[in-house]
Amino acid sequence: MASTSPVFLRLMANAVAVANHAGNIIREVMSKGDLGIVEKGVNDPQTEADRRAQQCIIGNLNKKFPLMSIIGEEDLAQETNVELVSDIDKEVLNLRCPEELVNVTEEDFVVWVDPLDGTAEYTAGMLDHVTVLIGIAHKNRPVGGVIHQPYYNYKNDKAGLGRTMWGIPGIGVGGFKPIPPPEGKRLVVTTRSHMTPVVQQALEALKPDEILRVGGAGYKVMLLMEGHATAYVFASPGCKKWDTCAPEAILTAMGGRLTDIHGTPYSYASTEMHPNKRGVLAAAKSDDHKWFVENIPDEVKQLVQGS
Numbered sequence: 001m002a003s004t005s006p007v008f009l010r011l012m013a014n015a016v017a018v019a020n021h022a023g024n025i026i027r028e029v030m031s032k033g034d035l036g037i038v039e040k041g042v043n044d045p046q047t048e049a050d051r052r053a054q055q056c057i058i059g060n061l062n063k064k065f066p067l068m069s070i071i072g073e074e075d076l077a078q079e080t081n082v083e084l085v086s087d088i089d090k091e092v093l094n095l096r097c098p099e100e101l102v103n104v105t106e107e108d109f110v111v112w113v114d115p116l117d118g119t120a121e122y123t124a125g126m127l128d129h130v131t132v133l134i135g136i137a138h139k140n141r142p143v144g145g146v147i148h149q150p151y152y153n154y155k156n157d158k159a160g161l162g163r164t165m166w167g168i169p170g171i172g173v174g175g176f177k178p179i180p181p182p183e184g185k186r187l188v189v190t191t192r193s194h195m196t197p198v199v200q201q202a203l204e205a206l207k208p209d210e211i212l213r214v215g216g217a218g219y220k221v222m223l224l225m226e227g228h229a230t231a232y233v234f235a236s237p238g239c240k241k242w243d244t245c246a247p248e249a250i251l252t253a254m255g256g257r258l259t260d261i262h263g264t265p266y267s268y269a270s271t272e273m274h275p276n277k278r279g280v281l282a283a284a285k286s287d288d289h290k291w292f293v294e295n296i297p298d299e300v301k302q303l304v305q306g307s
């Protein structure tokens with residue numbers, strides 16, 4: 001069965017399995033207590049969990065898809081002797097493949113990996129903000145996404161720890177139940193740890209009923225996916241392609257939209273620069289997305305235009 005499945009489904013099914021394994025690594029590093037924090041820049045920490053999770057994800061995907069471009073957040077020499085993840089997600093493997101991807105070979109996919117999104121929150125013990133993000137692009141656009149949340153349910157002893165969500169535009173989503181945001185309320189989610197005057201200016205102009213400040217692009221998009229927020233607004237060039245590729249795929253699969261703050265989608269080609277220099281704007285409903293694009297002030301748009 002596996003060998004006859006389209007490459008895309010094998011890739012998605014392996015991405016789910018390897019994201020789950022990365023979640024084990026993230027919990028193991030935390031439980032050992034020594035996070036091995038390195039500051040990559042201003043307010044940009046990296047931990048032993050970021051490093052080991054990336055080695056595991058890229059090492060395994062490389063072994064199975066040696067001709068594919070894989071781009072990870074952390075700048076590391078890839079170890080060759082990483083622990084092999086032998087499982088594969090059977091449910092995802094047996095999904096219907098989008099028609100246009102049935103015959104696509106591994107060379108034509110680009111995979112964007114954020115081994116640990118929400119590192120600042122991980123080091124601060126805000127563990128539910130942490131996710132593992134694996135986004136798959138074809139012809140510059142996200143065609144599949146996996147978000148693993150290793151600490152889902154960590155405050156509840158009785159429930160299972162961790163969960164994995166996926167989405168394939170044109171096919172659907174799994175691992176969670178999409179819930180629309182409350183009608184008649186404007187709930188905006190934004191950064192907790194990378195606030196700037198321009199980010200703040202954009203938020204004020206939108207007159208939200210509530211501003212939710214949480215960590216990680218993955219967790220912010222999860223709040224959109226499950227009806228806790230109307231839009232994710234980040235008028236800053238700080239996020240990178242590995243932060244948005246997987247979340248965009250899942251949001252698109254459920255009818256939402258993720259673009260820059262001007263309303264233009266990003267390209268996820270392997271040659272693309274890493275930063276999302278024109279900011280991030282996402283919503284679970286495309287009508288809401290349109291409203292936010294129209295109501296971000298021109299002054300903010302001029303300050304976040306990528307030049």
Ligand SMILES: Nc1ncnc2c1ncn2[C@@H]1O[C@H](COP(=O)(O)O)[C@@H](OP(=O)(O)O)[C@H]1O
Pocket residue numbers: 042043044073114116117118119120190191192193194214215216217236237238239240243
């Ligand atoms: N000014 C900045 N400098 C570095 N990284 C930034 C940044 N603004 C946002 N990011 C990155 O974008 C992701 C979401 O940020 P935030 O939580 O502030 O919304 C984080 O990913 P990582 O945790 O994977 O590094 C974070 O590092």
Ligand SMILES: [Mg+2]
Pocket residue numbers: 044045046073119
């Ligand atoms: Mg980081």
Ligand SMILES: [Mg+2]
Pocket residue numbers: 114116117118216217242243
């Ligand atoms: Mg990130």
Ligand SMILES: [Mg+2]
Pocket residue numbers: 050073114115116117118119
């Ligand atoms: Mg990261």
